[in-house]
Structure formats: C-alpha cells, structure tokens
Amino acid sequence: MTDPVTGDEAPVGPSANPSAETAQPTEAVLPGETAQPGEVTLARLAARVRSVTPARIFTGRAGVTGYRTETQLTLRADHAAARDAVAATMELDQPPLAALAETFRMFTVASSAGDRREYLHRPDLGRRFAPTAREQIAAACPRGADLQIVVGDGLSARAVAAQVPALLPLLVAGATQRGWSVGRPFAVTNCRVGILNDIGELLDPGAVVLLIGERPGLATAESLSAYLAWRPRPGHTDAERNLVANIHARGIAAPAAAHRILELAAALRAAGASGVAVKEPDAPALEPAPALESAPALEPAPDRPARAVGGRPG
Ligand code: B12
Numbered sequence: 188m189t190d191p192v193t194g195d196e197a198p199v200g201p202s203a204n205p206s207a208e209t210a211q212p213t214e215a216v217l218p219g220e221t222a223q224p225g226e227v228t229l230a231r232l233a234a235r236v237r238s239v240t241p242a243r244i245f246t247g248r249a250g251v252t253g254y255r256t257e258t259q260l261t262l263r264a265d266h267a268a269a270r271d272a273v274a275a276t277m278e279l280d281q282p283p284l285a286a287l288a289e290t291f292r293m294f295t296v297a298s299s300a301g302d303r304r305e306y307l308h309r310p311d312l313g314r315r316f317a318p319t320a321r322e323q324i325a326a327a328c329p330r331g332a333d334l335q336i337v338v339g340d341g342l343s344a345r346a347v348a349a350q351v352p353a354l355l356p357l358l359v360a361g362a363t364q365r366g367w368s369v370g371r372p373f374a375v376t377n378c379r380v381g382i383l384n385d386i387g388e389l390l391d392p393g394a395v396v397l398l399i400g401e402r403p404g405l406a407t408a409e410s411l412s413a414y415l416a417w418r419p420r421p422g423h424t425d426a427e428r429n430l431v432a433n434i435h436a437r438g439i440a441a442p443a444a445a446h447r448i449l450e451l452a453a454a455l456r457a458a459g460a461s462g463v464a465v466k467e468p469d470a471p472a473l474e475p476a477p478a479l480e481s482a483p484a485l486e487p488a489p490d491r492p493a494r495a496v497g498g499r500p501g
Contacts, residue, residue, distance in 0.1 A: 241406040241437065262405065269403035274303060277340035277347050279374055287352050291359065291372050293338070294327060296320035298377045306377035314381030316389075324373065324389050332370030334362045334452060335392035339378025343400030343408055350411040350434050350441065351398055357445035358396065365449070367393075380414050383428065387419030394452040394461075395419055401432065410435040413448045417461035427462035429455070447471075 222228045233245040246258045254262065279288040279295050287293065299315045300306035306313050316324070328335075336358055338351055355372065362369050370392055375382055378399060386395050397414045404410070411434040416427060429451055434444040447467065454468050455461045 243405070265405045265408075268408045269405065272343040272345040272400070272403045272408035273307070275340075275344040276303070277338075277344040277374060277376055283348055283352050284374075287355060288374075291355065293372050293374055294323065295374045295376060296323050298375055298379070298382060300377040303377065310379055313377050313379030314384070316375075316382065316385045320375075321385075321389060324386075328371045328373065328390055330391050332390070332392045333367035333394065333456070335370035335386060335390055335395045336372045337382075337386055337395065337397050338372065338374040339380075339382065339397055339399040340374075340376055341378055341380075341399035341412075342402040343410070345403075346400035346409045346411040346435065347398070349409040349436075350444075353441035354398065354411070354413075354434065354445055357441060358448060361445055361449045362452070365453070380425070380428070383414065383416045383419040384421045384423050387416065387423075388421055391418070393418065394455050396448060396452065407435050407437065410438060413444065415448070415451055415455060415461060417455040417459065417465075419461075425462070427460075429461055429465060429467065431467075 222231070237245050243258065243262070247255050249255050253259075277295075278284065279293060297317045297320055298306070298313045299317050300309060300312035336355065338347060338355070340347055359369055359372075370390060378397075380397065380399060383395055383397055386392070386397075395416050397416075399412055399414060401410045401412050410432070412430050412432045413434065414428050414430045416423065416429075419427070431439065431444055431447045431451065433439055434441070439447070447470075450469070451465075451467050454465050458465050
C-alpha cells in the first residue's frame, strides 16, 4: 500500500510552494484510492494542510530518504534565489527604485561595512554609519521630524526592490494625513537593524521606521520588514524595537503593512516608548484553516515503523 503521509509511491499533491495556490484539498485522491465526495482521506487531509502553508511538508520521498526529483529541483531553485538575494545590491538609480528616489529626493549612504563580503562577516559594521555618511545625512536631512523613514538593503535587496515602491508612498501619505512631519527618506547600503541607533543620534526624530530586507528563506527571497523605534539612541537593543515582518506577495500586502506600521508608530508616539513596552494595537490573529468534518488518525502504513509516520525518524 502507498504510504499517504510519506508518499513512497505516489505524491499526495503537487510540490511545496505551487500547491498553496493550486491544491484541490477536497478532491485529492491517491492513485488507486476510492473516495466519496466530501469524504476525509489522508490524501485530502495532506492536501488541505499543504494548501494553507508554503512550508515543504507532505512532499513525499523517493526511496528511503531521498527527495522526489521535483522537490529537489524546487529546493535548489529557491536556495539559489535566496543566495542571489543576499548578494544583490540596492541601486537607487535603477528601476524600480529610481522613480521612487526621484519622487522623495532620496539619496544613498553607506554603513561602515566596505562591501557585501565584509557586511556578511561583520554584522557590527552594518549597525554604524560610515563617517562620510554621517556628514551627508546631517547636511541633507531636517532634524526632529515626527517620523523618519529609512530604507536598508539588509539581507535582501530584492525585497527592497519588490516591496518599497508600493509601501513608501503609502507610509508618507498616511503619516502626512495624520499631521505628522516626515523627514527626508534615504537609503543605507550594507545595513543592519542596529543602524536605528545612529539615525536617532544624528537626526533626533520621534519614531523611526527602517524598511529592511529580511534574511531570505526557502519560501520567498522578497520579504521585507519594518523595524520601528521611538527616539533610538546608541546602546538601545532589540528590546526597544518593534517590527512588522513578512511583507511580501504571499505575506502582508503593502496597504495592510502601511496601516499596521502607521498604527504602531501612533502607539509608539502615545506611549513615548517602543519595544517590549508597546504591543502592536489590533495585531491580526492567525485565521484558523477551515475545519474538516472529521480527521482520520495518522496511522502507520503496515510496512512502516510508527516513528516514520508524521515526523522525522529519530
Ligand atoms: C534571524 C532572526 C532571528 C535571530 C537574530 C540574530 C541575528 N543576528 O540575525 C535570532 C534567532 C536570535 C532571533 C531571535 C528572536 N526573534 Co527573530 N527572526 C529572525 C528572522 C528569521 C530574520 C530577521 C532578519 O532577517 N532581519 C533583518 C536583518 C538585516 O537584521 P539584522 O540586523 O541582521 O539582525 C537583527 C534582526 O534580525 C533582529 N531581530 C531578530 N528577531 C527579532 C525579533 C524582534 C521582536 C526584534 C525587535 C528584533 C529581531 O535581531 C538582529 C540583531 O539586531 C526573522 C524572520 C523574518 N521574517 O524576518 C525572525 C523574526 C524577526 N523573529 C521573531 C521573534 C519573535 C524573535 C524572538 C522574540 C523569539 C523569542 N521568543 O525569543 C527573538 C528576539 C531576539 C532579539 N533580537 O531580541 C519574529 C518577530 C515577530 C514580530 N513581528 O514581533 C520573526 C518575524 C519570526 C516570525 N515569528 O515570523 N531572530
């Protein structure tokens, strides 16, 4: 008999990421399986689980421990995309960022990390501006804005290119509507989250929003985070920061992200603090997946030991 969980002989659905869009949870059947419409089968249960997450689960296997060819190929492609995103550089004078840079008179400064290689080996250098950058910022940006927005390449310049053109205008418009003064946005290459402290020291804004590329995973290489801090200063840690993460095509869309970031910035202003002292107002709860009528117990296939079902062999 085919093992419906580990799928030794037949896949339980299409491969990892594409299945989130294409799976037919209520109709999936295994070859040779007979199932009534609406009946809960292991194949349908697996397809349902896979339809609500891009995680690589229920992908089946080839032989005892091998990935299926399709799984192996998508894994390699996604890993290559992640490596490319980490190595990519943020170019403000190239599309799609050039139009944005012109609209908001953005300019680029560097952290103390000399190049991408040094950036990856020395995270501490990405948390401090280069001396020339400090002069440029002090000369170009007004001090004491209610909201200062900064864009950092972080670990994915691809995330910046994909998300910031939609997000930044919404943030500036929303902040202006709230009557906040908005500082001149600028971009930082080879940037880490800790650069927030230098921004606070240099420009003395109220709230700072750092839009920065997240470390790419194997589900997307284009995910952006907005890290927020209230009056950041040297010595502040992540305990004094908040964030809205997972801003990307299959995560939080730009309009929803802008709303959450602005609401969070308003909460920081009201509290006169950030980090663990402030909880995000109305943080969205995870929506439960629609329940199956009845779920069958995951039982081992007759030819498999129990530990091989539903988990990694120990
Ligand atoms: C890498 C990572 C970590 C690493 C950070 C080490 C490092 N030097 O990179 C470790 C494993 C230590 C970690 C720990 C935690 N993390 Co974390 N982490 C991530 C991850 C996978 C990538 C972050 C990234 O790329 N940042 C951008 C780069 C450029 O930043 P960086 O300057 O190189 O590194 C800084 C940030 O990563 C920051 N950071 C990492 N996690 C968190 C969490 C919070 C609340 C804050 C304020 C900062 C922060 O710490 C680093 C040093 O300043 C994200 C997933 C995601 N989708 O973003 C989760 C993520 C950011 N982490 C999360 C959480 C909850 C935590 C913890 C609170 C877990 C816990 N209960 O202990 C701790 C907090 C640690 C802290 N710094 O105070 C959540 C935040 C959810 C939210 N909106 O509040 C995320 C989004 C994961 C998720 N659940 O989806 N994390």
